[in-house]
Each structure stands twice: as C-alpha cells, then as structure tokens.
C-alpha cells in the first residue's frame with residue numbers, strides 16, 4: 001500500500017482500491033500518469049470532456065479571463081462572459097428556453113430545476129407538489145437529487161431523509177406504452193408538479209436507452225395535463241447522443257432543462273438550468289417573497305463562463321459534428337464485433353455512447369466483475385470503468401480509429417481472460 005493519503009475519493013471504497021492512479025497531464029483523448037505512461041480516456045473523465053483534454057481554445061480563454069476578473073458576486077452584478085454565454089445558449093438550445101440560471105454542478109442544476117417547478121406552482125396558487133420520476137434514473141448525489149433518483153445501495157443510509165416521489169417504469173423495448181400509460185395515470189390526479197427525466201439515455205442507471213418517439217410521447221402526456229417537463233441533459237447534452245441535445249431527436253422543448261458536464265468542454269465546473277418565460281414570469285413580481293431564493297457562492301464564475309463561451313466557439317468553428325458522425329460509425333463497428341458473442345448481451349448505442357452488458361449471474365453495481373475488468377483495463381492503459389456489469393465507452397470526440405480499436409481489442413481480451 002502506498003503512503004497513506006488524507007483524501008477521501010468519490011465513489012471509491014478505500015479498503016478495496018488502495019492505490020490511486022496519479023495523473024499529471026491531459027491532452028486530447030489521453031491522460032498522462034506520473035510514470036510517463038499514457039492512458040486512453042474512454043469515458044471522457046466521467047462524461048465531461050467533449051473535444052478533448054486541454055483544448056487550446058478553452059485553455060486560452062481561461063487564461064485570458066483569469067487575468068481580467070476571477071470572481072464577482074452575481075446577485076445584482078453581471079459580467080461579459082455570463083452575458084455572452086447566455087446569448088449563445090439561447091441560440092443553441094431548443095427554442096422556448098428563454099432564461100438561464102447559473103450554478104456549478106449537475107446536481108445543483110437539478111436542485112434548481114426542482115425549486116423552479118415547485119416555486120412556479122406555489123406562486124400560481126395551485127397545490128401541485130408531486131414529482132414523477134423514471135425507474136433507474138440518476139440526477140445527482142445531494143439529498144434532493146437522490147430523492148428523484150433510483151433508490152438502492154447508493155442511498156440506503158439516507159433513505160429516511162429522501163422525499164417521496166411517484167415513479168413510472170423504465171420503457172424497455174416493447175413495453176413503452178406501459179410507461180406512457182403509467183405517466184398518464186399519475187398526471188390525471190392533478191397534483192403532479194413536474195416529471196423529470198434523462199432524455200434517451202439513463203446514464204448512471206446503466207446506460208439504459210429508449211427511443212425518441214417514447215420521449216416525445218411522455219412529453220405529450222405532460223403537456224396534455226399541464227405537468228412541467230424537466231429534461232436532465234447533464235450527461236446527454238453537448239453532442240453525446242449525436243445531436244447537440246437529446247431533446248432535439250424528439251423535437252421537444254422542455255419547460256426546464258439542466259445542462260452541465262460538457263458545458264465548459266469538460267474543463268471547469270459550471271451548470272445552467274434553463275426555463276420557459278412562463279416559469280420566470282411567475283417569479284417576476286414587486287412582491288419580494290416571489291424572488292427565486294437560490295444561489296451558490298460561485299454562481300456564474302467568470303472564468304468558468306469564459307471556458308463555456310470558448311466551448312461553444314469550438315462547436316461553431318471546428319467540424320465537431322463530423323467528428324461525432326465518425327465516432328458514431330466507429331462505435332457501431334466496434335460493437336458489431338460482439339453481436340454473436342454469448343458473453344455479452346444488450347448491445348446498444350445512442351449517438352456516441354456505446355454499451356453492452358456482461359452476461360453474468362451476479363448483476364448490479366456491486367457485482368465483482370466490474371472492479372476486475374477495471375483493473376484489467378488499467379493494465380492496458382485504458383480508462384474504462386464498468387457500471388456494475390455494464391461496459392460502456394463514451395470517449396471525447398477527438399478519438400481516432402486506433403483509439404477505438406484499442407478499446408474493443410481490450411474488451412475482447414478481457415472477455416477471454418476474465419469471463
């Protein structure tokens with residue numbers, strides 16, 4: 001065991017994983033370790049890196065902004081990077097998301113979304129407080145976001161603190177109508193404030209995928225019953241599903257949308273919750289009790305906003321969509337190698353995200369096949385971190401065919417050695 005460190009790492013059982021890989025640099029799709037070895041970042045450092053590590057345009061913008069203004073209180077004050085970013089976001093997000101509220105992580109953007117929804121109904125004077133969620137969802141690790149996420153081993157000790165929500169089943173292939181009908185049954189009761197969902201791909205729940213038609217049908221049920229539709233695009237945003245945002249596949253505009261992770265290209269923590277005018281207007285009043293009472297110290301940090309502006313400029317000035325199209329095609333060719341391999345099931349892809357399940361009896365996050373594979377991939381200089389028995393890759397868009405080959409060759413080898 002290495003020298004004892006005082007650091008408590010996230011989602012890490014220190015008794016099992018005693019040695020942390022020490023990373024000293026990042027460039028494109030690669031991380032550099034302190035021993036000089038390069039590691040292929042096949043999960044985009046937890047789904048955040050889009051164009052590649054240390055993209056020069058983003059790093060340049062960070063440097064430039066850091067010398068001008070590092071941080072300023074955002075209540076009653078504003079600044080150029082936030083103003084520019086808000087204008088750019090209005091242009092690239094679904095039409096009808098008219099206001100931008102800044103925060104600093106995916107979880108907080110979801111907390112803000114829930115508070116906006118509850119505040120909206122409260123100020124309207126309607127008694128709607130129930131939140132409807134989808135089975136297997138993940139929206140973050142704070143108490144509020146755990147409440148709207150799947151209950152399980154991750155949040156068992158905190159269960160007494162989590163608020164009650166209503167749940168619809170995940171729309172597995174062939175059972176989509178059940179999910180739609182269940183949502184309708186809940187919505188007709190009249191007390192539902194909002195339905196929150198990860199559009200097209202449930203990430204931490206195991207890279208579970210469902211169709212754009214189903215997403216659209218769920219949205220239409222909400223519209224019909226006046227229920228607010230919250231899209232948590234924290235993971236699915238910024239090109240992961242093949243379009244800029246997953247909601248575009250279903251041609252819908254949510255009432256509230258949460259964006260984070262790739263918002264700064266994966267360089268700095270920043271999040272936004274965007275909403276319709278209707279929600280903003282309900283908080284707009286000479287009555288100060290209708291103020292939206294939410295803030296974090298670093299709301300709209302200027303350096304993070306400058307990084308996000310630079311990220312959006314990359315989308316405008318570089319052939320990002322071409323890279324995504326190529327990545328999608330490389331991913332499907334990679335997956336195809338396993339389609340007749342009985343050791344894998346549920347081979348699936350949405351946009352740039354590719355996933356398959358390992359055919360083992362011991363399912364679930366605590367299945368020991370995940371950590372064994374993780375160690376194996378590490379020995380192959382590949383950062384690939386299974387979710388339970390689900391293997392997935394979500395690389396930055398700058399990967400090459402050689403990188404993708406490295407991923408699927410390692411999976412094939414791992415299957416031969418470990419399964």
Ligand SMILES: *Cc1c(COP(=O)(O)O)cnc(C)c1O
Nearest residue numbers: 105106107138139140203234235
């Ligand atoms: C990662 C994630 C979050 C939480 O974001 P953090 O920045 O880790 O707080 C919320 N929702 C979804 C869908 C996510 O994938």
